[in-house]
Amino acid sequence: MEFLYFLAKTGFYATALVTLGSAVLVVTLRNLFHCALALILCLLGVAATYLYLKAEFLAMIQILLYIGAIMTLLIFAIMLTNRLADQSVSQTNRQSLPAFALLAVFNVFCIASLTAVPWKINPASLTAPIDAKILGAHLMGTYVFPFEIISVVLIIALVGAVILGRTDQ
Amino acid sequence: MTEFLDQIFIIAKNGALNFLGVFLPDWMILLARILISVVTLVAIAPVVMMYMTWLERKVLGRIQNRYGPNRVGIFGLLQPIADGIKMLTKEDLVPKNADKVIHFIAPMVIVIAPLLVLAVLPFGRNLIAADLNVGLLFFLGVSTFGVIALFMGSWSSKNKYSLLGGMRAFAQMISYEIPMLLSVVPVILTTSSLSTVAIVEAQLQGKWFIFTPWGGFASLVFFLCGVAEVNRTPFDLPEAESEIVAGFHTEYSGMKFALFYMAEFISTFAISGLAVTLFLGGWDGPGILPSWFWFGLKTLILILIMIWFRGTLPRFRVDQLMGFAWKVFLPFTLGNIFIAALWVSLPFPGNFIADTIGITVILTLLQVFNRKEMPKKRKYLCAN
Amino acid sequence: MFGWGIFKGMLVTLWNFLLTYFYPKKGIFTVQYPEKKIPVAQRYRNFPFLVYDGTPHMIRCVACKICEAECPPKCIYIVPEKDPEGKVLKKPAVFDIDYAICMNCGICEEVCPFDSIYMDHEYELSKYQRTEDLMAHKEELLKPWEHFAKIRPLDFERIEAKRAAKNAKAKPAAPAESSAQKPGPGLIPPRQGQEK
Amino acid sequence: MNPIPLNHFVIFSLFLFSIGLYGALTRRNVIGILMGIELMLNAANINLIAFSRYVSQSPETGQIFAIFVIVLAACAAAIGLAIVLAMYQNRKTVRAEDIHILKW
Numbered sequence: 059m060e061f062l063y064f065l066a067k068t069g070f071y072a073t074a075l076v077t078l079g080s081a082v083l084v085v086t087l088r089n090l091f092h093c094a095l096a097l098i099l100c101l102l103g104v105a106a107t108y109l110y111l112k113a114e115f116l117a118m119i120q121i122l123l124y125i126g127a128i129m130t131l132l133i134f135a136i137m138l139t140n141r142l143a144d145q146s147v148s149q150t151n152r153q154s155l156p157a158f159a160l161l162a163v164f165n166v167f168c169i170a171s172l173t174a175v176p177w178k179i180n181p182a183s184l185t186a187p188i189d190a191k192i193l194g195a196h197l198m199g200t201y202v203f204p205f206e207i208i209s210v211v212l213i214i215a216l217v218g219a220v221i222l223g224r225t226d227q
Numbered sequence: 228m229t230e231f232l233d234q235i236f237i238i239a240k241n242g243a244l245n246f247l248g249v250f251l252p253d254w255m256i257l258l259a260r261i262l263i264s265v266v267t268l269v270a271i272a273p274v275v276m277m278y279m280t281w282l283e284r285k286v287l288g289r290i291q292n293r294y295g296p297n298r299v300g301i302f303g304l305l306q307p308i309a310d311g312i313k314m315l316t317k318e319d320l321v322p323k324n325a326d327k328v329i330h331f332i333a334p335m336v337i338v339i340a341p342l343l344v345l346a347v348l349p350f351g352r353n354l355i356a357a358d359l360n361v362g363l364l365f366f367l368g369v370s371t372f373g374v375i376a377l378f379m380g381s382w383s384s385k386n387k388y389s390l391l392g393g394m395r396a397f398a399q400m401i402s403y404e405i406p407m408l409l410s411v412v413p414v415i416l417t418t419s420s421l422s423t424v425a426i427v428e429a430q431l432q433g434k435w436f437i438f439t440p441w442g443g444f445a446s447l448v449f450f451l452c453g454v455a456e457v458n459r460t461p462f463d464l465p466e467a468e469s470e471i472v473a474g475f476h477t478e479y480s481g482m483k484f485a486l487f488y489m490a491e492f493i494s495t496f497a498i499s500g501l502a503v504t505l506f507l508g509g510w511d512g513p514g515i516l517p518s519w520f521w522f523g524l525k526t527l528i529l530i531l532i533m534i535w536f537r538g539t540l541p542r543f544r545v546d547q548l549m550g551f552a553w554k555v556f557l558p559f560t561l562g563n564i565f566i567a568a569l570w571v572s573l574p575f576p577g578n579f580i581a582d583t584i585g586i587t588v589i590l591t592l593l594q595v596f597n598r599k600e601m602p603k604k605r606k607y608l609c610a611n
Numbered sequence: 612m613f614g615w616g617i618f619k620g621m622l623v624t625l626w627n628f629l630l631t632y633f634y635p636k637k638g639i640f641t642v643q644y645p646e647k648k649i650p651v652a653q654r655y656r657n658f659p660f661l662v663y664d665g666t667p668h669m670i671r672c673v674a675c676k677i678c679e680a681e682c683p684p685k686c687i688y689i690v691p692e693k694d695p696e697g698k699v700l701k702k703p704a705v706f707d708i709d710y711a712i713c714m715n716c717g718i719c720e721e722v723c724p725f726d727s728i729y730m731d732h733e734y735e736l737s738k739y740q741r742t743e744d745l746m747a748h749k750e751e752l753l754k755p756w757e758h759f760a761k762i763r764p765l766d767f768e769r770i771e772a773k774r775a776a777k778n779a780k781a782k783p784a785a786p787a788e789s790s791a792q793k794p795g796p797g798l799i800p801p802r803q804g805q806e807k
Numbered sequence: 808m809n810p811i812p813l814n815h816f817v818i819f820s821l822f823l824f825s826i827g828l829y830g831a832l833t834r835r836n837v838i839g840i841l842m843g844i845e846l847m848l849n850a851a852n853i854n855l856i857a858f859s860r861y862v863s864q865s866p867e868t869g870q871i872f873a874i875f876v877i878v879l880a881a882c883a884a885a886i887g888l889a890i891v892l893a894m895y896q897n898r899k900t901v902r903a904e905d906i907h908i909l910k911w
Binding site: 067070071074077078081082084085090093094097100101104107108110111112113115116119120123124127128131132134135136138139153154157158161164165168169172173177178179180182183184186188192193196197201204208211212215216218219220221222223225 | 816821827838874890
Binding site for chain 2: 617621623624625627628631632638641
């Protein structure tokens with residue numbers, strides 16, 4: 059059985075590579091629609107990492123909400139504004155080099171500090187099963203106030219989006 | 228005997244695995260166990276699709292007082308194979324300034340979505356490929372995949388008609404996905420579990436959800452949203468030949484077009500299978516016949532109803548199509564969740580009365596608010 | 612009620628569906644073409660054919676070329692036979708009808724004084740070449756008089772009666788005047804009557 | 808069976824976050840910037856769930872926060888795209904550089 063766990067771990071690194079690869083594609087591709095599809099692949103990779111973290115409910119919510127709702131919105135926006143986005147001109151503005159250098163420094167600094175910290179792993183919570191029922195209980199239990207505020211924020215955001223996007227007849 | 232027949236596939240699979248176990252390491256056996264169910268599903272789905280096209284052409288023929296295909300094979304049984312060969316030999320056109328990469332990938336991605344859904348369907352007693360405890364959510368998540376793949380197809384072929392068709396299909400599938408999602412919530416509410424196997428177990432011994440007051444209407448809404456999700460008549464505007472050439476798969480020919488076709492039929496099978504699991508008690512049926520037979524029979528009946536729709540109903544106009552989803556289905560399913568909550572919380576006599584009152588209130592409210600759109604009673608002058 | 616119209620519509624299709632299985636005579640009317648064929652009406656006319664009595668040499672046509680002159684699209688081509696001395700005989704050596712041009716109007720049948728050309732009921736005439744194969748030569752056109760009796764029995768009786776009367780009159784060498792048309796049993800045969 | 812060390816998840820989400828940030832900083836098209844932001848939000852989500860699974864006493868808190876983050880990402884995307892559409896209709900441009908004066 060040892061080989062299977064080895065397979066599972068390599069599986070994680072493979073998904074991580076695929077996700078990072080498609081994330082790089084999102085940032086560098088010229089054609090915006092290809093970027094959106096690369097982003098979808100990246101989101102799928104993130105959903106797969108949730109599965110590795112034994113958060114199935116989150117993985118399904120991610121696929122349903124992120125890819126189903128947000129990406130659909132994004133693709134609609136890309137299509138509506140596609141006539142102006144000419145691909146001939148370079149897609150990145152002048153700050154690309156300094157930004158890249160800064161980020162490289164930031165990464166090196168973060169990795170150095172993060173790997174040095176001895177995380178206190180709590181083995182009990184590693185295998186604790188979390189399914190929709192427990193999440194639901196907590197959402198309705200201890201986190202009911204943020205839950206209500208979120209729904210209010212959602213309503214306001216959607217109404218605002220409709221007013222903003224509406225072409226005044 | 229019936230127990231043996233009922234579990235015949237499981238016994239066959241275990242037999243094969245024990246046989247393999249002799250000379251394979253045990254972790255390989257675990258992989259083989261998964262592989263067998265995956266391979267059978269991926270092999271069965273196209274065969275089911277082929278013979279659904281045959282069934283559809285025969286039944287549609289009979290509805291229109293003519294024979295269906297009966298030349299190839301005894302009752303036209305080899306017709307799907309003939310269609311397959313025809314599709315394989317047809318030339319595969321790619322438009323000049325189409326987006327080559329996406330145009331090539333789209334048919335592949337659109338077939339993946341319905342195939343993934345089959346993994347979650349409980350075909351018989353412990354005859355399910357992947358018993359996830361988020362099975363239902365998996366189905367709804369994956370069905371959004373078909374929407375994205377459909378848009379990839381229509382956008383990449385850079386053709387006005389396919390873009391228009393793609394836009395309409397996109398809008399239709401999104402606006403019918405929400406009522407579908409909400410019509411499933413009452414089922415989750417009563418069985419308090421997302422796994423499809425638990426849902427079927429909650430409906431054993433004939434206590435199907437379709438007989439409960441909220442279940443009957445929720446199954447109707449789910450089934451109609453399923454028909455819309457699959458782009459079949461009367462919601463087949465996006466690929467209607469009369470409106471916009473052929474909608475999103477205008478620029479596809481040969482095997483790629485066959486893949487779009489296959490995706491539609493496999494998702495028809497998957498959605499009727501799911502409707503059976505959610506509302507018609509999955510594999511629940513009198514013990515004499517095996518459990519997977521009952522699942523097959525009920526799914527076949529639902530598929531026949533969808534074909535029956537195709538033989539009778541005219542097509543919706545675009546605005547009626549959208550209006551129907553947002554003005555009739557959505558408010559009804561929202562109210563239905565409340566009624567299902569009443570059904571679960573109240574004791575036996577109370578919940579029937581409460582539910583019937585609730586449903587009549589909702590239906591009258593719907594009729595009142597949709598008064599404008601409802602077609603007036605036409606008075607034909609030469610009627611008498 | 613909201614869905615009543617849809618419900619009635621569905622019942623109609625269900626009724627038709629069941630009809631084709633349990634009461635096929637009323638329901639399904641498809642004729643499986645190659646195995647069974649729909650019988651053609653007597654007055655149906657397709658491309659003409661030449662008649663011969665007994666053996667193909669006894670061809671009735673005397674190459675008088677009236678039909679060639681009368682044919683509107685000019686698709687008939689006749690060359691009379693010549694005996695060794697060069698005298699024109701009363702038989703056609705070459706009698707071609709171009710099926711591609713013929714519009715099967717039936718005028719040649721009406722003008723032919725010797726009852727030698729009639730419209731046929733043969734409709735399975737698909738060929739490979741438009742020019743060579745559709746040019747029907749004399750050999751392909753020749754069909755026995757019994758064939759005509761089989762496909763158009765009523766007309767057969769009427770013409771036989773007319774020919775018999777003409778022969779009887781010709782024998783006593785009385786001057787031939789056109790005998791009154793014997794009123795046949797109604798020129799348009801009722802549809803059921805043709806299956807004798 | 809030792810699980811995947813926590814550091815690997817943290818480094819993975821760090822890379823994802825920096826790619827997203829790079830995208831948001833350098834992308835010329837506004838929708839490209841929005842995509843960068845989506846990437847950064849996802850990276851944050853991974854961290855939330857990884858830490859709640861490995862370190863915290865009650866593992867479900869991370870997942871609940873992740874749900875809230877997804878919902879808020881949806882609101883942000885909706886508003887962002889509405890702004891993009893309004894910008895596209897009024898100023899006929901999708902490039903971020905053209906919107907550099909605060910008044911209309």
